[in-house]
Amino acid sequence: xxxxxxxxxxxxxxxxxxxxxxxxxxxxHCSFGAISESLCAAPSRLxxxxxxxxxxxxxxxxxxxxxxxxxxxxxxxLLRQLSAAGGRRFSAGLAAASTRGVQTVxxxxxxxxxxxxxxxxxxxIMELHHAKHHQAYVNNYNVALEKYEAAEKKKDTxxxxxxxxxxxxxxxGHVNHCQFWENLAPEKKGGGELPQGPLADAIATQFGSLDExxxxxxxxxAAVQGSGWVWLGVNxxxxxxxVDTTPNQDPLVVKGAGLVSILGIDVxxxxxxxxxxxxxxxxxxxIWKVVNxxxxxxxxxxxxxxxxxxxx
Amino acid sequence: xxGPFKLPPLLYDMGALEPYIDAMTxxxxxxxxHATYVSKLNDAIKGKGELESMKLVDLSQTAIKMGPxxxxxxxxxxxxxxxxxxxxxxxxxxxxxxxxxQAAIDKNFGSFDQFQTAFNNxxAGVFGSGWVWLGVAxxxxxxxxxxxxxxxxxxxxxxxxxxxxxxxxxxxxxxRKIIPFMGQDVxxxxxxxxxxxxxTEYFAAWWNVVNWNKIxxxxxxxxxxxxxxxVA
Numbered sequence: 001x002x003x004x005x006x007x008x009x010x011x012x013x014x015x016x017x018x019x020x021x022x023x024x025x026x027x028x029h030c031s032f033g034a035i036s037e038s039l040c041a042a043p044s045r046l047x048x049x050x051x052x053x054x055x056x057x058x059x060x061x062x063x064x065x066x067x068x069x070x071x072x073x074x075x076x077x078l079l080r081q082l083s084a085a086g087g088r089r090f091s092a093g094l095a096a097a098s099t100r101g102v103q104t105v106x107x108x109x110x111x112x113x114x115x116x117x118x119x120x121x122x123x124x125i126m127e128l129h130h131a132k133h134h135q136a137y138v139n140n141y142n143v144a145l146e147k148y149e150a151a152e153k154k155k156d157t158x159x160x161x162x163x164x165x166x167x168x169x170x171x172x173g174h175v176n177h178c179q180f181w182e183n184l185a186p187e188k189k190g191g192g193e194l195p196q197g198p199l200a201d202a203i204a205t206q207f208g209s210l211d212e213x214x215x216x217x218x219x220x221x222a223a224v225q226g227s228g229w230v231w232l233g234v235n236x237x238x239x240x241x242x243v244d245t246t247p248n249q250d251p252l253v254v255k256g257a258g259l260v261s262i263l264g265i266d267v268x269x270x271x272x273x274x275x276x277x278x279x280x281x282x283x284x285x286x287i288w289k290v291v292n293x294x295x296x297x298x299x300x301x302x303x304x305x306x307x308x309x310x311x312x
Numbered sequence: 313x314x315g316p317f318k319l320p321p322l323l324y325d326m327g328a329l330e331p332y333i334d335a336m337t338x339x340x341x342x343x344x345x346h347a348t349y350v351s352k353l354n355d356a357i358k359g360k361g362e363l364e365s366m367k368l369v370d371l372s373q374t375a376i377k378m379g380p381x382x383x384x385x386x387x388x389x390x391x392x393x394x395x396x397x398x399x400x401x402x403x404x405x406x407x408x409x410x411x412x413x414q415a416a417i418d419k420n421f422g423s424f425d426q427f428q429t430a431f432n433n434x435x436a437g438v439f440g441s442g443w444v445w446l447g448v449a450x451x452x453x454x455x456x457x458x459x460x461x462x463x464x465x466x467x468x469x470x471x472x473x474x475x476x477x478x479x480x481x482x483x484x485x486x487x488r489k490i491i492p493f494m495g496q497d498v499x500x501x502x503x504x505x506x507x508x509x510x511x512t513e514y515f516a517a518w519w520n521v522v523n524w525n526k527i528x529x530x531x532x533x534x535x536x537x538x539x540x541x542x543v544a
Contacts, residue, residue, distance in 0.1 A: 132509040140477070165478040169439055225384050226441030226461035226499070248440040269441075269500035270509065278344035278501060 102149045104142040105174055107135050108181065116186040120290045122275045130181070133270055137173030137249070144170055172249035176229060176264055183263050185292035194293040199262075199300040206241050216243050217265070218284040224267045232263040232296070234303040236310070260306075262299040263291065314365040316354040319347045320393055320544075328401040332517040334506040342396065345501055349388030349462070356381035368393075368543045372466040387462030391443055391495060393543045398494055400523035409524050413531040420454040428519065430484040431456055431496070435515045437484075439477040441499040447490025448535040455490050458482045458498075465490050466540055493535035494527045 110130055115123035144166040151159035185191040194200050194210055207213040213232070220243055221230035228247045235242055236258040244255055245267075252261035265287055272283035322342055327335035356378075357363040363371065363378065372390050375383045408424055409417055421427035427446075434444045434456050442460045449455045457465060460475040473485035481487050496518065503514035534541045 128508050136509070162478065162480065165476070165480060169477045225380065228440075269504060273501060273504045274508070277340050277505075278348070 102142075102146050104145055105138055107131075107138045108178055110181050112184075112186050112189065116189075117184060117191075117290050120187075120286045121184075121272070125270075125272065125274050128274075129177075129266075129270060134174070134177040137170045137177065140166065141170035141174050168254075169249050172251050176249055176251055176266070179261065179264055180266055182295050183265075183292055184287075184290045185295070187289055189292075190294050191290035191292055192288060195297055197297055197301075198304065199293075199297040202241055202300070213243070214288055218281065220245050221265055221267050221284050222281050227268040230265050230267055231261045233259045233261045234300060234307075235259055236303060236307045239304065239307055260299070260303040262303065263296045314367055315357050315363070317350050317368065317389055319343075319350045320396070322396055324401050324404075329399060329521045332402070332520045333399075333503075337501075337503070337505045340505070341497075341501060342392075346388070346392040349385045349392065352381065353385035353389050356385055369466065369540045372464065372540075373468050376463075376467050376469045383467070384462045387464050387467070390466070390543055391462060391464055391497070394541060395495060395497055397526050398523055399521045400526070402520050405523045405525045406528075407524065409528050409531075411528060411532070412536065413524075413528045416454050416531070416536075432512070432515045434458055434473075434482050434484050435496055435498050436512050437476045437482045438498045439475055442475050444496045444498055445490060445492035446494040447492035448531075448538070449486070449488045449490050452536075455486050455488050457485050457488065457490050457492075464495075465492050491535045491538060491540055493530040493541060494522075 107130070110126070113123075114126040114130070117126060144163050148160060148163045148167065151163065194203070200210075203210055203213050207216065217230055217232060224230060224245050224247075226247065228245055228250075229252075230245045231243065231252045233242050233244060233252050234240070235256070242259070244252060244259070246252060246254060252259045252264070265284070267280060267284075272280065276283040319342075322338070325335075326338040326342075329338060357366075357371070363382070366374075368386065368390050371378075371382070371386050375386045378386075408414070414424070417424055417427050421430060431444065431446065438444065438458050440460065442458055443462075443464065444456065444458050445465055446454060446456055447465055457472045458475055459465065459470060459472060463470050465472065472489065473482045473487045474480070476482045496515070498511070498515075500511075503511060507514040507517075530541050533539075
């Protein structure tokens, strides 16, 4: 099978990753995340060798999800080694990609194993959510960032503006999930326990009790139509806590520049469907057992500190 | 005609669309999601005078004005009621459009394969939850359009084909108002139990259970005559 048999057609390929098949270089990065779905043969923080899931017998190629950490020298060395091993040509474009100097992002490791949030969130969901969904946002964000940088260099304002949607959706997806993983913790590592302190006090004062806050967040989360997030945030201008929702992958900041999210709960169906199916309220009821209140408190204190600094 | 609305029964068994759509998905999608749209729609129109007796097609057109409860649940009920009929067990329907619809597809897309590719691309390009539609535009031409969440092209004021990750129009669509006669649910609940994040696999597999007999009928009897498909 050759490149033509891939489900994706050439119009969707972009000039990033090099996809090697049967000795031919096929430059491609599937904009629908096919590469992020591939099995990683040699996972590492820097890069991984992946295999195209669509084409049987395809040669390994680089998954540039971790490209932010790739050193050009290391990349060039690996390219030479692989070339020597299989007599295959690799595109100079690969090495070039890592030297462009774009500040790309990488998928963070989870602070716990996939199974550690069970029985609240299943290991299967955690793995898909992290290794597939979040990975796809990372990949697509990096593609958009590289395109944006290229457009900037050419002073192509139209192209830059055309990329705003992709940056918003995929960048939002990336930052939202980065926060989400930290906002959660296994029950045996503090999940579900609200420590005493300024956040607990603010919750009591502004909502009456933690239970009242939870009721409010869950009502808002259940009411989100389609895909989105429910947030507990701080308004840096007023110093007050707030509960709000955003659609798709919008971070809370799109609702107001002074808003800082301290806790986000993903209510996209992929966040709970395999376990809770259509009963989102059950997911929302149980997720509180693994909310990492220590992290939420830290974010709250950080936001309040920034507020004090700003008013000085 | 009109409310209170009822969940229509499926015309085939829960497992009849296997292996392309699994029985558990059908069970939850129909008995869970669609059933909830029906009950919430009935709640939303109860005691609201004229709304209580409006036909679903008419209610749909005014749904955005009537607020989120009517919009989301009226859309959900209309969209899913017809969705079940766009599908049939493999082998029980012709596998491609014939007659007028075949001619229209060839004329507007070049060929059935090109239409399928465009439709699949539109499905993959939707960001978040929504639907992808094939419909007839005001000038009689066929057009693929998308809507967000449970919106559909019947709704006055609906935004068409701007629910894409790039923020632009979904590629291959025109953003034109259409009379839809075929639709694909791209909400994650439509495929997640079996396909998880591999949505493009689902979109490719779905064609195996598309009921072209019914869709040709919808085109001939309604859409090509500028009529919305009625739902009881």
